[in-house]
Amino acid sequence: MGKLPDFVQIKEVGPRDGLQNEKKWVPTEAKIAWINMLSNTGVKEIEFSSFVHPKMIPALSDAYEVGKRIKRNRDVTYSALVPNRKGLEFSLEAGIDGASVFMSVSETHNGKNINKSIHDTYPVLKEVIQEAKQAGKHVTGYVSTVFDCPHEGKIMPEAVIPVCDQLLEFGVDDLSLGDTLGSAVPIQVEKLLDQILKRYPQEKIIMHFHDTRGMAIANILTAMKYGISRFDSSIGGLGGCPYAPGAAGNVATNDVLYLLHGLGIETGVNEKKIQEASLYIQDILGKTLPSRSLLASGE
């Protein structure tokens, strides 16, 4: 396969990115039980919720209680999306290990997603990043719509760089580059990483793919050939973006593990336990999750 990483670290984003657009309310008790299951799958990081205003994402309005009540596994980093200072305050009280901030490369997407221009978002993020770092937390910068935007079309790698530069300057520990629309094909991944890896060490880069058009696994394979060894994924393939029409489904943790383990790459994650946790949330949501591997298991 050429040079591939020996070990890949998966960040499970199902409880946050996966659930945020679900119309069906997942009871707090069920979220806690589910996250506790995820804590025992071997994943090293779980993004467990989002500390945005409850009106913005009603599905995650219980972030504080979830954070307070999940049973912590000391081998797992529990992170959450934090949009502003108030959210950070709550999230710190709730006991986060890591904070994620969010910025879209696309002005229109950013505006629709957080009701602010990119310019006006920076000071808010700067404050959150610096206070989170002062509190000793790991901070990840999500950079979204790095390939395509539903409103602005193709995004050039040159447009991604300034956002990455700014977030790193503010102090984020790493960057998660998101194919928010789930529209990228491998050549776009190559073109972006050609630029990105000239500028930043690969350890700082996480790739965040959606499987909207079935390209995510090929994109992950492509990114690994560039030495990228950290990926976000969502159990069962839960998730999407409400402002990117049709963009349903983070790449499924199940499918990513099928690829990685098939290639002999270690992850430390137990596929059977991931499947159990997938079936648990699938039952609660009352709908079939899109992961192909999960479907193939016949359950």
Next chain:
Amino acid sequence: MGKLPDFVQIKEVGPRDGLQNEKKWVPTEAKIAWINMLSNTGVKEIEFSSFVHPKMIPALSDAYEVGKRIKRNRDVTYSALVPNRKGLEFSLEAGIDGASVFMSVSETHNGKNINKSIHDTYPVLKEVIQEAKQAGKHVTGYVSTVFDCPHEGKIMPEAVIPVCDQLLEFGVDDLSLGDTLGSAVPIQVEKLLDQILKRYPQEKIIMHFHDTRGMAIANILTAMKYGISRFDSSIGGLGGCPYAPGAAGNVATNDVLYLLHGLGIETGVNEKKIQEASLYIQDILGKTLPSRSLLASGE
């Protein structure tokens, strides 16, 4: 992307491999209308049915009538699966341009699929291949379970070679190597093609992937890096193998086109027309087809 083909030829197998396991009967008129739509999408080859005994595959029991009544586009090769001499006779009367024969590398899979040992299947195929060639038809040899078998586990490339040798010796024009179980990961594709391409020119090799575990697009990308430029796919992702539990879904033509066109590879196939033909059969079957790109289109 490294060296990729400039042009890839898609063989649309939806009307055969896609429909063969559908429980819902697709009326002959609808099949004809649908294949006529497919004939105008730009695909160069359509496998329109299977001339097996109607009791074996009831869904395709109207192969003869379909073959007789579809409107031929002179730019399209119309082929069909032909299991034996009697099937060949009917298929020639129905006006096939090409015949496909089938052999599994796995003894158990072959037995379950066609009720014969590999040894006993060869003389039947030899007869069909030679008579089809005498009739001036193109003949493709499907070699299935080239990576994994639901009954026998991993299949080594060394086991695939003798089957390919034998079919080529009988006179097939090309070989379609099938990931029947939809279980292969890219490293398996590389290992197989490393062996295959030492022995046969790449023009003789077609890859036939199922997307059962979401790996098909990554596998196609991998095969293209070996110079493979012919792939079977099924519109909307219809299809599967009845004897490989859970193995639902040929790779979707829609998703393959999304990949290829995104990579700048020409196919001559119109994505919009493929989508229309997908929606047509989706309506008739009354169920959502698995193609991610089709789902993303919101229809």
